Amino acid sequence: xxxxxxxxxxxxxxxxxxxxxxxxxxxxxxxxxxxxxxxxxxxxxxxxxxxxxxxxxxxxxxxxxxxxxxxxxxxxxxxxxxxxxxxxxxxxxxxxxxxxxxxxxxxxxxxxxxxxxxxxxxxxxxxxxxxxxxxxxxxxxxxxxxxxxxxxxxxxxxxxxxxxxxxxxxxxxxxxxxxxxxxxxxxxxxxxxxxxxxxxxxxxxxxxxxxxxxxxxxxxxxxxxxxxxxxxxxxxxxxxxxxxxxxxxxxxxxxxxxxxxxxxxxxxxxxxxxxxxxxxxxxxxxxxxxxxxxxxxxxxxxxxxxxxxxxxxxxxxxxxxxxxxxxx
Amino acid sequence: xxxxxxxxxxxxxxxxxxxxxxxxxxxxxxxxxxxxxxxxxxxxxxxxxxxxxxxxxxxxxxxxxxxxxxxxxxxxxxxxxxxxxxxxxxxxxxxxxxxxxxxxxxxxxxxxxxxxxxxxxxxxxxxxxxxxxxxxxxxxxxxxxxxxxxxxxxxxxxxxxxxxxxxxxxxxxxxxxxxxxxxxxxxxxxxxxxxxxxxxxxxxxxxxxxxxxxxxxxxxxxxxxxxxxxxxxxxxxxxxxxxxxxxxxxxxxxxxxxxxxxxxxxxxxxxxxxxxxxxxxxxxxxxxxxxxxxxxxxxxxxxxxxxxxxxxxxxxxxxxxxxxxxxx
Numbered sequence: 001x002x003x004x005x006x007x008x009x010x011x012x013x014x015x016x017x018x019x020x021x022x023x024x025x026x027x028x029x030x031x032x033x034x035x036x037x038x039x040x041x042x043x044x045x046x047x048x049x050x051x052x053x054x055x056x057x058x059x060x061x062x063x064x065x066x067x068x069x070x071x072x073x074x075x076x077x078x079x080x081x082x083x084x085x086x087x088x089x090x091x092x093x094x095x096x097x098x099x100x101x102x103x104x105x106x107x108x109x110x111x112x113x114x115x116x117x118x119x120x121x122x123x124x125x126x127x128x129x130x131x132x133x134x135x136x137x138x139x140x141x142x143x144x145x146x147x148x149x150x151x152x153x154x155x156x157x158x159x160x161x162x163x164x165x166x167x168x169x170x171x172x173x174x175x176x177x178x179x180x181x182x183x184x185x186x187x188x189x190x191x192x193x194x195x196x197x198x199x200x201x202x203x204x205x206x207x208x209x210x211x212x213x214x215x216x217x218x219x220x221x222x223x224x225x226x227x228x229x230x231x232x233x234x235x236x237x238x239x240x241x242x243x244x245x246x247x248x249x250x251x252x253x254x255x256x257x258x259x260x261x262x263x264x265x266x267x268x269x270x271x272x273x274x275x276x277x278x279x280x281x282x283x284x285x286x287x288x289x290x291x292x293x294x295x296x297x298x299x300x301x302x303x304x305x306x307x308x309x310x311x312x313x314x315x316x317x318x319x320x321x322x323x324x325x326x327x328x
Numbered sequence: 329x330x331x332x333x334x335x336x337x338x339x340x341x342x343x344x345x346x347x348x349x350x351x352x353x354x355x356x357x358x359x360x361x362x363x364x365x366x367x368x369x370x371x372x373x374x375x376x377x378x379x380x381x382x383x384x385x386x387x388x389x390x391x392x393x394x395x396x397x398x399x400x401x402x403x404x405x406x407x408x409x410x411x412x413x414x415x416x417x418x419x420x421x422x423x424x425x426x427x428x429x430x431x432x433x434x435x436x437x438x439x440x441x442x443x444x445x446x447x448x449x450x451x452x453x454x455x456x457x458x459x460x461x462x463x464x465x466x467x468x469x470x471x472x473x474x475x476x477x478x479x480x481x482x483x484x485x486x487x488x489x490x491x492x493x494x495x496x497x498x499x500x501x502x503x504x505x506x507x508x509x510x511x512x513x514x515x516x517x518x519x520x521x522x523x524x525x526x527x528x529x530x531x532x533x534x535x536x537x538x539x540x541x542x543x544x545x546x547x548x549x550x551x552x553x554x555x556x557x558x559x560x561x562x563x564x565x566x567x568x569x570x571x572x573x574x575x576x577x578x579x580x581x582x583x584x585x586x587x588x589x590x591x592x593x594x595x596x597x598x599x600x601x602x603x604x605x606x607x608x609x610x611x612x613x614x615x616x617x618x619x620x621x622x623x624x625x626x627x628x629x630x631x632x633x634x635x636x637x638x639x640x641x642x643x644x645x646x647x648x649x650x651x652x653x654x655x656x
Contacts, residue, residue, distance in 0.1 A: 003654045004654055006654070007652050009652070026474070027479065031479055031557075032405075032407075032409035032480070032540075032541060032542055033374055033406050033409075033410045034375070035372070035410070035474075035477055036371065036372050037371055038366035038371075043363045043364065044363070044372065044469075045361040045362065045363050046467075046469070047361035047362070047418075047452060048420050050421075050422055050456055050465060052422045052456055052457070052459070053459070054459035054460070055422070055457055055458065055459055056456070077360075078361050079361055081360035082359065082360050082361045082363070084361065090375075092376050092377070092378045092465050094378055094463060095653075095654070123374070124376060125376050126378045128378055128653045129380070129383055129654060130380050131380065131381070131460070131461060132458075132459070132461045133458075133460050135378070135422060135463045135465075137376070137378060137420050137465035139376055139418060141372075142361065146363075153359075212360075213360060325336045325455060325456045325457045326332055326334070326336050326339065326457060
């Protein structure tokens with residue numbers, strides 16, 4: 001069956017069938033708007049991200065199931081970076097005429113599989129035709145107690161700077177995909193990033209993180225956002241950046257600077273956060289319990305400015321920091 | 329200044345400056361997610377709509393200020409159709425390289441002007457580049473008391489069928505725009521539709537409407553959605569359709585059926601609702617107080633099926649009902 005034969009409302013019905021049903025949903029897909037019950041006493045967190053064909057993904061090497069998972073994952077990562085518990089998603093799609101149900105069905109299956117893993121219910125959205133590329137727009141709502149929500153602005157002088165997992169793998173994976181490779185750990189990290197929901201919620205619940213952001217634009221760029229809003233500076237130690245075995249093995253054969261992907265690559269969807277030095281042991285215990293590395297990569301300074309310390313002890317101030325959608 | 333020179337974060341900063349600040353916003357634009365305080369006891373309503381260049385609008389004859397207003401209006405209309413009070417919006421934009429700030433600045437100004445008129449605060453979204461057309465994705469959150477929310481599914485046999493305002497003007501306006509005209513009441517209705525927020529809230533607050541939907545796909549199509557979810561049928565009287573002076577004057581010179589735009593045109597963003605016959609006087613009083621016509625155009629029948637009664641008294645069952653994004 002083609003999308004033409006199925007029709008707009010047939011396709012919406014197919015999505016609604018796989019949307020699942022979670023607590024708090026009064027009205028899901030099928031009315032003018034969805035209706036949900038906010039948990040008393042909690043604040044509502046909400047974030048939106050767009051993924052555009054030819055900008056964020058290339059269907060030539062992006063399997064649709066993973067694309068569906070990633071479309072939600074990038075939003076789950078934003079809610080995690082606030083320490084929030086994700087709850088309800090809306091999915092809007094602009095679909096070019098040539099895109100078949102053989103792509104759309106696994107895309108929806110991927111989206112809903114990621115949703116189920118994080119307790120998220122798909123409650124609405126929009127579908128329409130596109131004269132150009134495939135465009136995906138996702139809105140995700142979450143919740144948290146007011147005093148537990150972690151902002152970008154709370155870092156203080158003397159705090160340690162942490163990052164979860166590995167950085168740079170997503171950019172490495174993209175480079176390998178563009179070279180024609182199709183399998184490997186870094187490629188999986190690029191196509192199907194893992195949102196750090198459990199880590200974000202735990203860091204918030206225990207009041208460990210003073211400031212937090214997810215690494216979407218690149219470690220330096222996102223650190224820059226956090227420092228700007230916190231009114232602080234930082235020293236970042238290159239030799240402490242958590243690099244995966246594949247990064248250590250494959251990056252030297254690529255021709256650019258060894259650290260560039262870890263610093264500016266983006267799309268790792270790890271959590272970059274700050275915490276007082278006295279919480280170091282607690283954070284180590286949390287990292288062990290979640291089986292997720294949380295590595296100290298630097299320290300926050302009261303004075304503004306970001307200084308990068310190289311493995312040889314020399315220091316420099318970085319010029320460009322990361323991805324800007326409108327830069328030339 | 330160009331968008332390239334301003335950069336992604338400069339542009340976001342410019343949007344944030346004009347976003348306004350409303351009650352209930354803890355964190356607006358600038359963190360990983362926005363945080364808002366739900367009003368205790370109310371349910372949260374949420375809807376999302378996409379507007380795609382070349383599908384929903386043509387920049388050749390769509391002024392960007394009006395496009396900004398319409399991008400929010402189509403979502404305001406969805407919240408109004410639930411009887412909800414609109415509160416918080418998220419705006420995501422995929423921007424092609426050629427789109428200048430001379431278009432984007434009035435677009436944002438239009439969006440925020442419509443937001444202020446309806447008490448809505450812009451709290452987040454996303455901006456990215458597009459390889460093809462301009463794509464606008466808006467999410468709107470609203471609120472209402474659980475027992476006041478009006479669904480599509482509540483119509484009952486014997487209810488009267490109402491529509492607010494005029495139908496068919498938006499489709500007429502689009503036809504006139506495509507013919508090269510640039511001014512007139514129908515053109516204004518197409519470019520800058522008026523969401524019926526006050527009417528929707530009042531109909532909900534006083535428990536008048538048993539079912540409600542907004543007219544976005546066309547009167548017949550949206551009536552079909554309402555009837556399907558209510559498990560009812562209806563008789564619709566063509567000679568009761570509220571047609572504007574411009575419709576009566578201009579449509580005869582166009583070559584298609586006189587009623588086709590009023591029945592299938594779409595994008596009027598009027599409210600189509602049902603109410604028990606005994607509320608007729610109250611609804612007339614509400615219409616007078618809002619200075620907004622609320623016209624009885626038919627009646628709900630217990631038996632499924634939609635029957636159209638022509639001015640000469642003959643009846644027929646309509647075949648096709650309205651716009652399907654994926655129909656051939």
